[in-house]
Amino acid sequence: MSTLTEERTEESAATPAPPPARSRLSRWGAWASVAWFLVPALVLFLVFVLAPIVVAVWTGFFKWGGIGPMDDFVGFGNYTRLFDDQVFLGDLGRGLYLILMSVLVQLPFALFTAVLLNQRLRGRAVYRMLFFAPYILSEVVTAVLFTMIFLPGAGMADHIAGFLGIEGLQGKWLADPSTVMPTLFVVMIWKYFGFHMMLFLAGLQGIPSEILEAASIDGAGAWQRFRHITLPLLGPTIRISVFLSIIGSIQLFDLVWVMTAGGPNHSSETMAIAMFQFGFKRYQVGYASAISVVLFMISLVFSLFYQRYVLRRDLSGAVTSGGDR
Structure with missing residues (x-):
């Protein structure tokens, strides 16, 4: 009898006691607090992000003008028309042009300026402010300003071209298909390079000066220090x-819309401009929805690919589990 009693005592001791009611209430209170802060954000995300994506995908299967019921189902007809449209294929080419020019011209220029302003220069704080100031301006204000600068006959650009002896460019900046894209890209550099310059400046100031000093003592020159130490770090x-520059080039809209509206003869049109034109000017909402879906898929696929293969080593230690602490 005593042995049986001891076994029951040991089993009862091994069985954990149920948590007290106060502990359960505190746990439910913690979950309620999480839900209180999380649910509004989820609702906004569902309403303003996921729902428009679903609606655009669904609308892209119809030939619809935006008014009345969607009863003309065309399946993938809008997408077939899309990739048979030479203007849209030109939009893809112009987007690629902006991407390449941003990566190969704008970013090296921003990096060079950041390296220069990271030195001990007199008045460098003023230069940093002046170079970053255009980024603070809205795209519409920037577009209106440069539309006046490139105004044929009376704009500052024509006067500068005449002074430099390149009269052939006068009046052609935004009016000629051969010059409109380079002109727009000059405006993009003026508007956005200051943002990337500040990013590079922040990165440069995070590099320990002891490493550069040690390399200098070992006899490394300025170029060697930049190539083998600064660039890798x-x-x-x-x-x-690079990621922000490419995504911005893919989705460029307001700057181009105010300055050229995609003209002349679609020579400065982007995918976002085409989407707006068909959706709100020509009332071909189904076709515009197909353009928006393609634009979204290009951005999504690029973002996933870039994060998976390019940012992988940068993000590998960013997320840790509780067991790793």
Whole structure:
């Protein structure tokens, strides 16, 4: 009998006691607090992000003008028409042009300026402010300003071209298909390079000065220090800057819309401009929805690919589980 009693005592001791009611209430209170802060954000995300995506995908299967019921189902007809449209294929080419020019011209220029302003220069704070100031302006204000600068006959650009002896460019900046895209890209550099310059400056100031001093003592020159120390340590910042530059080039809209509206003769049109034109000017909402879906898929696929293969080593230690602490 005593042995049986001891076994029951041991089993009862091994069985954990149920948590007290106060502990359960505190746990439910913690979950309620999480829900209180999380649910509004989820609702906004569902209403303003996921729902428009679903609606655009569904609308892209119809030939619809935006008014009345959607009863003309065309399946993938809008997408077939899309990739048979030479203007849209030109939009893809112009987007690629902006991407290449941003990565190969704008970012190196921003990096060079950041390296220069990271030196001990007199008045460098003023230069940093002046170079970053255009980024603060809205795209519409920037577009209106440069529309006046490139105004044929009376704009500052024509006067400068005449002074430099390149009269052939006068009046052609935004009016000629051969010059409109380079002109727009000059405006893009003026508007956005200051943002990337500040990113590079932040990255440069995060590099320990002891490493550069040690390399200098070992006899490394300025170019060797930049190539073998600064650039590798600045790699994460450069990769983030490239990502933001490419996504911005893909989705460029308001700057181009105010300055040229995609003209002349579609020579400055982007995918976002085409989407707006068909959706709100020509009332071909189904076709515009198909353009928006393609634009979204290009951005999504690029973002996933870039994060998986380019940002992987930068993000590998960013997320840790509780067991790793």
